[in-house]
Amino acid sequence: MANTLSTYTLRDKYMKSNLDVALRAALVAEKICRVDRTDLKRIQNPYLTQPSATIQAVAGTYSVSALTTTDDALTVADEVVSSTHIFDFEDVTSNFNLFADFADDLTYIVAFNIDKFVINSFTEDATGSYTTPAGGFTSAANIPVIMSNLVSKVLGYQDATIANGMFLVIENTDVVGFAQAQVASGFNYADAALNNGFMGNYMGVEIYVVRSGLFVTATLGSRSDIANSGHRLFGIKGIATYASPRGIRYEEKYVTGKTGKEIVVFGYIGFKLWAQKATLGIDITLA
Amino acid sequence: MKKEDIIAELSRLGIEHDPDAKKDELQALLPKNDRQVRWDAYVENYVAESPKGKAKQANGEFDEIPASFV
Numbered sequence: 001m002a003n004t005l006s007t008y009t010l011r012d013k014y015m016k017s018n019l020d021v022a023l024r025a026a027l028v029a030e031k032i033c034r035v036d037r038t039d040l041k042r043i044q045n046p047y048l049t050q051p052s053a054t055i056q057a058v059a060g061t062y063s064v065s066a067l068t069t070t071d072d073a074l075t076v077a078d079e080v081v082s083s084t085h086i087f088d089f090e091d092v093t094s095n096f097n098l099f100a101d102f103a104d105d106l107t108y109i110v111a112f113n114i115d116k117f118v119i120n121s122f123t124e125d126a127t128g129s130y131t132t133p134a135g136g137f138t139s140a141a142n143i144p145v146i147m148s149n150l151v152s153k154v155l156g157y158q159d160a161t162i163a164n165g166m167f168l169v170i171e172n173t174d175v176v177g178f179a180q181a182q183v184a185s186g187f188n189y190a191d192a193a194l195n196n197g198f199m200g201n202y203m204g205v206e207i208y209v210v211r212s213g214l215f216v217t218a219t220l221g222s223r224s225d226i227a228n229s230g231h232r233l234f235g236i237k238g239i240a241t242y243a244s245p246r247g248i249r250y251e252e253k254y255v256t257g258k259t260g261k262e263i264v265v266f267g268y269i270g271f272k273l274w275a276q277k278a279t280l281g282i283d284i285t286l287a
Numbered sequence: 288m289k290k291e292d293i294i295a296e297l298s299r300l301g302i303e304h305d306p307d308a309k310k311d312e313l314q315a316l317l318p319k320n321d322r323q324v325r326w327d328a329y330v331e332n333y334v335a336e337s338p339k340g341k342a343k344q345a346n347g348e349f350d351e352i353p354a355s356f357v
Contacts, residue, residue, distance in 0.1 A: 112327075124337075124339075130340075176298075213354070213355060215355075216353070216355035216356075217329075217353045217356050218355050218356050218357065219329070219353055224329070224332065225332075225333060225336055225337050227333050227337070227339070227343055227348065227349075229348070229353035229356075230348060231357055232354075276334075283339070283349075285346065
């Protein structure tokens with residue numbers, strides 16, 4: 001017959017020295033955009049309209065044309081904010097460093113929302129377009145067709161940005177077709193995929209997987225023109241810039257009427273897909 | 288929402304309707320909730336302002352409210 005032991009007679013241990021957190025989605029924006037964290041409001045990038053030239057039999061004569069420049073600018077016009085309050089009695093009696101743990105999680109969610117803003121702005125502003133065959137990325141047979149079509153849309157330029165490489169942003173539900181295509185096509189490549197799992201590179205394109213639901217149709221800050229549900233993004237790295245002056249910042253403050261401190265984490269954000277490169281961003285419509 | 292569900296809802300709300308009418312016509316009789324009203328306004332603005340608006344509408348992308356729209 002077992003003895004009767006009270007709750008605190010038995011030994012507990014903690015898994016970690018900090019609070020566990022919800023699963024965090026991958027952040028992609030920094031990998032596909034240029035990033036500027038200086039204290040700026042705007043980045044100016046005026047561009048020149050492409051001139052024309054005449055091929056003609058030798059005559060020594062020509063006509064003079066006027067060239068035009070157009071302004072193009074990134075403006076930091078949005079901010080992402082997340083905050084909470086930790087009462088003193090919570091801080092004093094907790095097993096954990098609540099300020100550190102809460103700040104860490106708030107920082108992540110601010111970073112995630114900056115990422116969401118950038119990816120959706122990029123997709124919306126991309127002027128290249130492609131509609132997948134029925135089934136989209138979930139059908140293995142579609143993958144070579146889709147990828148070859150996407151790649152063909154951005155090759156053939158001598159622009160230096162092409163050397164940055166190509167990227168594709170898909171949601172995790174799209175991995176199904178990719179994974180099947182990877183293990184079934186080629187020899188070394190298929191063996192590598194079978195041995196190592198999902199490959200982050202296909203036909204020279206770096207594949208970034210985000211969680212389902214990142215591509216949205218919704219108002220994001222000052223942008224009420226986002227309609228990306230059922231869309232994905234392909235393009236050349238570095239053709240867009242996002243600015244986040246001073247990055248993500250953190251403040252702790254005493255507030256009247258409450259013990260403890262309020263924590264606020266925030267970041268400013270501006271995005272621009274530069275006009276002269278906008279066609280190198282492909283807004284993919286899933287069929 | 289199925290046609291029979293729409294008819295049942297119209298009957299429950301006491302809204303006069305022709306059961307033989309097309310589904311779209313019956314649906315138009317239903318009172319719109321806040322989300323539907325905001326969605327209609329969002330789509331109207333997007334189609335008017337975005338260069339991609341008309342193509343996406345023709346593609347049927349706005350026929351249903353996506354989960355991401357709150």
